[in-house]
Amino acid sequence: MYGTIKKWQLKLTTSGYEGSIATPVPGLLRTNRAPTESEATLIRHAITTAEMEMLHMRTNRSSSPPCSEQVRSVEMQIAMRKDFIRTHTILLSSFRHFPPELLTEIFFHCVDEEDDPKSNEAPWKLGHVCHHWRRIALDAPSLWANLPPTYLGTLKKAVAKRLLARLSTLLERSSDAVLSFHLYTHHASPLDTPILDLLLAHCERWEKVSLEVSGVTVRQFLRVKGRLNSLRSLTFCIRRSGEQHLDLFEAAPMLTKVNLHPWDGMLALPWSQLTDFEEESPHVANLAHVLNSSIRLKFLAFASDRYTSWSTFQEIPDIQPTTLSCLTFLSIQMFHPSQRFDGLLLNLTLPVLRTLTIRCFGITPYTSEVIGMLKRNSCTVQHLTFHTRALEAVELVQLLTLTSSLVSLDINDPEPGCIKYLGLVNKKTIFSNKVGWVLVPLLESLTVRLTEPYRHLAQLFKLARLRCDTLSLSENNHRHTMMLKTFRIASSVSQDYVHLYPAICSQIEHVVHMVLVLRDILQSISSPQLLSVLSRKERINLLSLRIESAMISMESLQITEENAGLFYLSSIDYTFRHVLHDAQLLDHAKVKLSQRLDNLVARWNPFLRAAAPNLKWDWDDDEYLVYIPETDRISGDRKPPKFRCDREFVHHDSIPALKVFYWPA
Numbered sequence: 052m053y054g055t056i057k058k059w060q061l062k063l064t065t066s067g068y069e070g071s072i073a074t075p076v077p078g079l080l081r082t083n084r085a086p087t088e089s090e091a092t093l094i095r096h097a098i099t100t101a102e103m104e105m106l107h108m109r110t111n112r113s114s115s116p117p118c119s120e121q122v123r124s125v126e127m128q129i130a131m132r133k134d135f136i137r138t139h140t141i142l143l144s145s146f147r148h149f150p151p152e153l154l155t156e157i158f159f160h161c162v163d164e165e166d167d168p169k170s171n172e173a174p175w176k177l178g179h180v181c182h183h184w185r186r187i188a189l190d191a192p193s194l195w196a197n198l199p200p201t202y203l204g205t206l207k208k209a210v211a212k213r214l215l216a217r218l219s220t221l222l223e224r225s226s227d228a229v230l231s232f233h234l235y236t237h238h239a240s241p242l243d244t245p246i247l248d249l250l251l252a253h254c255e256r257w258e259k260v261s262l263e264v265s266g267v268t269v270r271q272f273l274r275v276k277g278r279l280n281s282l283r284s285l286t287f288c289i290r291r292s293g294e295q296h297l298d299l300f301e302a303a304p305m306l307t308k309v310n311l312h313p314w315d316g317m318l319a320l321p322w323s324q325l326t327d328f329e330e331e332s333p334h335v336a337n338l339a340h341v342l343n344s345s346i347r348l349k350f351l352a353f354a355s356d357r358y359t360s361w362s363t364f365q366e367i368p369d370i371q372p373t374t375l376s377c378l379t380f381l382s383i384q385m386f387h388p389s390q391r392f393d394g395l396l397l398n399l400t401l402p403v404l405r406t407l408t409i410r411c412f413g414i415t416p417y418t419s420e421v422i423g424m425l426k427r428n429s430c431t432v433q434h435l436t437f438h439t440r441a442l443e444a445v446e447l448v449q450l451l452t453l454t455s456s457l458v459s460l461d462i463n464d465p466e467p468g469c470i471k472y473l474g475l476v477n478k479k480t481i482f483s484n485k486v487g488w489v490l491v492p493l494l495e496s497l498t499v500r501l502t503e504p505y506r507h508l509a510q511l512f513k514l515a516r517l518r519c520d521t522l523s524l525s526e527n528n529h530r531h532t533m534m535l536k537t538f539r540i541a542s543s544v545s546q547d548y549v550h551l552y553p554a555i556c557s558q559i560e561h562v563v564h565m566v567l568v569l570r571d572i573l574q575s576i577s578s579p580q581l582l583s584v585l586s587r588k589e590r591i592n593l594l595s596l597r598i599e600s601a602m603i604s605m606e607s608l609q610i611t612e613e614n615a616g617l618f619y620l621s622s623i624d625y626t627f628r629h630v631l632h633d634a635q636l637l638d639h640a641k642v643k644l645s646q647r648l649d650n651l652v653a654r655w656n657p658f659l660r661a662a663a664p665n666l667k668w669d670w671d672d673d674e675y676l677v678y679i680p681e682t683d684r685i686s687g688d689r690k691p692p693k694f695r696c697d698r699e700f701v702h703h704d705s706i707p708a709l710k711v712f713y714w715p716a
Contacts, residue, residue, distance in 0.1 A: 074097065074135075074139070075090070075093035075094060075096075075097050076090050076093060076094060076142065079142050080138070080142075082182070082183070083147060083181050083182070083183035083184075084147070084183070085147035085148045086142055086143070086147070091143060094139050094142055094143060095143070097135075097139060098135075098136050098139050098140060101132045101135050101136050101139075102132075102136060104132060105129050105132045105133070105136075108125050108128060108129050108132075109129065111125065112125045112126070112129075151187050151190075154184075154187055155187055155190075155191045155194075158174065158177055158187070158188060158191060158194055159191075159193070159194065161174065161177065162174045162177075162194065162197065167233075167261070167286075168197070168198075168200070168231050168232050168233040168259055168260065168261040168286070169200050169233045169261060171197040171198060171199050171200065171231060171232065171233065172197070172199060173195065173197070173198070173199050173217075173221060174188060174194055174195070177194075189224060192224065192225045192226035192227065192228040193225070193228040193229075194224075195221050195224040195225040195228070196225040196228040196229060196230050196231060196256075197230075197231045197232075198218065198221055198222075198230060198231065198232035199217075199232075200232070200233040200234075200235070201214065201218070201232065201233065201234050201235070201246065201250075202235045202236075203234070203235065203236040203238075203240065203243040203246060203247070204235070204236055204237050204238035204239075204240055204243065204268075205238065205240075206240065206242050206243065207242075208242060211242040211243070211245075211246065214246060215245050215246050215249065218246060218249055218250070219249065222249065222253055225256075227256065228256070229256050229257070229258035229281045230253060230256045230257055230258060230259075230260075231258060231259035231260070232250070232257075232259075232260060232261070233260075233261040233262075233263075233286075234250065234260075234261070234262050234263070234264075235263045235264075236263070236264055236265070236268045237263070237264065237265040237268065237290060238265070238267075238268070239267050239268055239271075247271055251271070251272070251274055251275060254274075254275040254278050254279060255278055255279075255280055255281060256281055257275075257279060257281060257282050258281050258282060258283050258284070259283060259284040260282065260284070260285055260286070261285075261286035261287075262285075262286070262287050262288065263288045263289075263290075263312075264288070264289050264290075265289065265290050266289065266290070269289055269297070272299055273299070275299060276298070276299050276301075276302065277302045279300060279302070279303040279306070280303075280304060280305065281305060282300070282303045282305060282306050283305050283306060283307055283308060284306075284307075284308040284309075285300060285303075285306060285308070285309050285310070286309075286310040286312070287300075287309070287310070287311055287312070287318065288311075288312035288313075288314065289314045289316065290314065296316060296317045296318075296319070297316060297317070297318050297319065298319035300318070300319070300320055300321075301319040301320060301321060302321075303320075303321060304321070304324075306320070306321055306324065306325070307324060307325055307326045307327065307347075308325070308326065308327040308328075309325060309327065309328050309329070309330075310327075310328075310329040310330070311329070311330040311331070311332060311337065312330075312331060312332075313331050313332050313333065313356040314332070317334075317336060317337070318337065320337075320340075322340050322341055322344035322345050323344050323345060323346070323347075324345075324347065325341060325345045325347065325348060326345075326347050326348060326349045326350065326377070327348075327349060327350040328341045328345065328348060328350070328351055328352075329350070329351075329352040329353075330352070330353050330354070331353075331354040331355070331356055332353075332355070332356055333355060333356045335353075338353050339370060342370050342373055342375075342399075343370065343371060343373065345375075346375065346376070346377075347377055348375050348377060348378050349377045349378060349379055349380065350378075350379070350380045351375075351378060351380065351381050351382070352380070352381075352382035352408075353382070353383055353384070354382070354383075354384035354385075354386070355384065355385050355386050355387060370394065370395055370398045370399075371398065372398045372400070373398060373399055373400065374400040374401075374402075375399065375400070375401055376402060376403065377403065378401050378403065378404060379403055379404060379405045379406065380404075380405070380406045381399075381401065381404060381406070381407055381408070382406075382407075382408035382409075382436075383395070383396075383408070383409055383410070383411070384408070384409075384410040384411075385410070385411045385412065385413060386410075386412060387412070387413070391413060391415065392411070392417070393415075393420075394420075395420075396417070396420040396421060396423070396424040397420055397423055397424065399424060400427065400428060401424070401428050401430055402428060402429060402430055403430060404428065404430040404432055405430070405431065405432060405433050405434065406432070406433065406434040406435075407421075407432050407434070407435050407436070407437075408435075408436040408437075409421055409436070409437050409438070409439075410436065410437075410438040410439075411438075411439055412438075412439070412440055413440075414440075416439040416440060416441060416442065416446075417439070418439065418442065418443075418446045418450065419446075421437070421450065422446070422449050422450055422453065425450070425453040425454065426453060431456045432454045432456065432457065433456055433457060433458045433459070434457070434458060434459045435450075435454055435457055435459070435460050435461070436460075436461040436462075437450065437461070437462055438461075438462070438463045438500065439463070442462070442463075442464075442465070442466070442469065443466070443468075444466055444467075444468025444469045444471070444472060445468075447462075447465070447468075447469045447472065448472050448490065451472075451473075451490040451491050452490065454491070455490075455491060455492065455493070456493055457491045457493065457494055458493060458494065458495050458496065459494070459495065459496040459497075459498075460491060460494055460496070460497050460498070461497075461498040461500070462498075462499060462500070463499070463500040463501070463502055464500070464501060464502055464505065465499060465507075465511070466507070467507050467510050470507065470510045470511060470513075470514050471510070472489065472490055473488075473490055473491075473497075473514055473518070474513070474514045474517045474518065475488065475489040475490070476488060476489065477489055487533070488518070488533070492533055493533050494518075494533065494535060495533070495535060495536045495537070496535065496536060496537040496538075496539075497518070497535055497537070497538050497539070498537075498539045498540075498541065498675070499511060499539070499540050499541070500540075500541045500542070501540065501541070501542040502542075505542075511540070512667075512678075514538075515535075515538045515678040516667075516678075518534060518535040518538065519534060519535045519538050519678050519680045520534070520680050520681045520682070534680075537677065538677065538678040539671070539675040539676065539677050539678075540675065540676040540677075541674075541675050541676075542676070591636060591637070594636060595636065595640065598636075598644060601627070602644065602647055602648075605618075605623070605651055606647070606651065610654060610655055610658050611658060612658050612659075612661050612662035612665075613662070614658070615655050615658035615659040615661075615662050616659065616662040616665060616666055618655065618694075619659055619662075619666070619670075619692060619694060620666070620668060622670065624648070624652060624694045627648060628648070631644055631645055631648070652694040655694050656693050656694055659692055659693060659694060660691050660692070660693070663691055663692055666679065666692060667679055669692050670692070
């Protein structure tokens with residue numbers, strides 16, 4: 052950003068040049084201060100002088116012997132003037148006149164405020180660039196108001212001391228700006244008291260807060276009651292069994308957004324002023340409060356606690372007929388078979404609803420209640436997620452007929468009749484010259500989740516071609532027909548995807564059989580029945596033998612384009628990667644197997660790239676199977692496929708596509 056000059060005074064020793072040239076503005080060097088008009092004039096004159104002298108030196112150098120001492124001296128003087136010109140040209144940079152207000156705004160974009168305070172980061176680096184940046188950063192208190200996450204309970208003395216010093220610095224720099232932070236404290240410790248006291252002393256400045264506390268540590272927060280005048284967003288989780296009633300946040304006049312995690316207590320809140328409410332809980336009392344009192348609600352999401360026994364779940368009490376005139380997002384999720392929300396949807400009037408998520412895995416699918424609610428409301432739902440144990444084709448037609456403006460749809464395990472209706476096209480009539488899809492004609496994204504061995508993949512693949520490929524329709528039809536931009540399949544179990552690749556090789560059946568055998572071997576490795584009846588040593592030996600058998604089979608296979616495509620679509624690499632992650636093997640054995648898998652992937656990828664034009668499906672970054680429209684296959688603009696191999700498999704998380712979709716065992 053700033054230049055340097057090796058010497059402020061350059062000695063001229065060449066023939067005809069006695070004297071020296073000095074920088075006219077020594078106070079500007081090594082700073083980012085902008086020069087004044089008079090200083091800028093002096094700098095330009097000095098640069099012009101240095102350029103003229105350098106030009107004259109080059110002329111004299113050409114008339115001197117090439118290896119003489121005089122030529123070497125002239126070259127040194129030319130190099131020094133080049134550095135002088137470069138250094139002083141930087142002083143005239145327009146960035147030095149950049150308004151501090153705009154630079155402050157750029158700083159705010161560099162440290163964007165996160166919705167989740169767990170992701171907060173302090174902008175320490177902005178103060179380490181230069182004095183000018185540091186001064187501007189320190190003059191912006193709001194820049195330091197997003198405190199990094201604080202985890203208490205197990206700190207050592209030295210760590211607690213550093214943490215206290217860091218928080219003190221941030222709170223001092225943030226001045227009176229409102230604060231955002233995440234605090235985790237489940238175990239009371241004397242070392243935590245100064246840190247808690249420091250945060251609690253600034254509770255009037257709390258704006259976006261995430262708290263994970265225990266029944267013991269929550270008592271230390273009693274002093275904030277009635278002092279939360281700036282609190283707008285609250286994420287609260289308390290780990291304690293037994294009933295408990297808390298009214299810490301009842302007197303928070305600015306509180307509008309609340310997210311409650313599973314716990315066994317009751318939380319008093321200013322219900323009438325809430326606009327966003329999200330909760331995962333085995334109890335529904337808070338849901339009843341928010342429905343009966345929060346007339347300003349815009350976002351409502353409720354999920355039963357998936358980790359709590361279904362027998363502890365309370366049925367939703369009677370809800371009075373309620374009109375939520377501002378609600379645009381509604382999500383209801385019940386994960387256990389005996390959990391019910393009878394009558395809830397029938398008592399809700401939602402005139403501006405845009406996003407609806409219903410996921411109920413009980414005996415009652417609640418399709419009729421959803422249809423009844425949509426019939427009674429004049430809302431225009433654009434995003435629909437509907438997961439249930441069984442969905443008849445007739446019910447799906449009724450549901451999608453009432454949501455003809457859908458842009459995205461997420462369903463699970465569609466029956467053949469459902470698939471057929473989604474692929475029907477209207478024909479021209481005497482009343483209309485246009486054609487279009489019978490159901491959801493504006494749909495852009497379709498996600499299908501398969502939660503059991505699915506028997507209708509062929510129909511599903513045909514639907515993908517119908518709604519994604521304009522070439523599947525006649526030229527006159529596709530002009531007026533909205534095609535899908537995204538068709539995704541997410542599966543919680545291994546599906547028979549090997550037949551997605553066209554049979555263009557005489558050995559295809561042999562390869563398909565090998566893929567299925569390999570997949571069976573890899574799946575059997577993690578069998579709970581297998582692991583429960585053997586000792587640890589026997590388990591390790593048996594797992595090692597089976598994994599070695601699968602690895603030898605893959606290494607001995609003569610790879611071709613067809614084989615590579617089959618292995619890719621059957622996701623053998625993904626399955627093997629997660630076997631390495633989950634299998635109870637010694638670490639050094641996992642490392643060796645991972646290295647062998649790396650070598651296989653390196654050998655397979657060139658063949659997979661050659662097979663790419665024949666692939667109609669691909670895996671995206673979230674492990675969804677995505678259809679590739681024919682236009683994309685022809686243009687070749689899409690990202691080339693490749694086998695995935697995670698070297699840090701020990702720390703690999705679950706695949707996102709499965710993590711977000713929970714289906715009870």
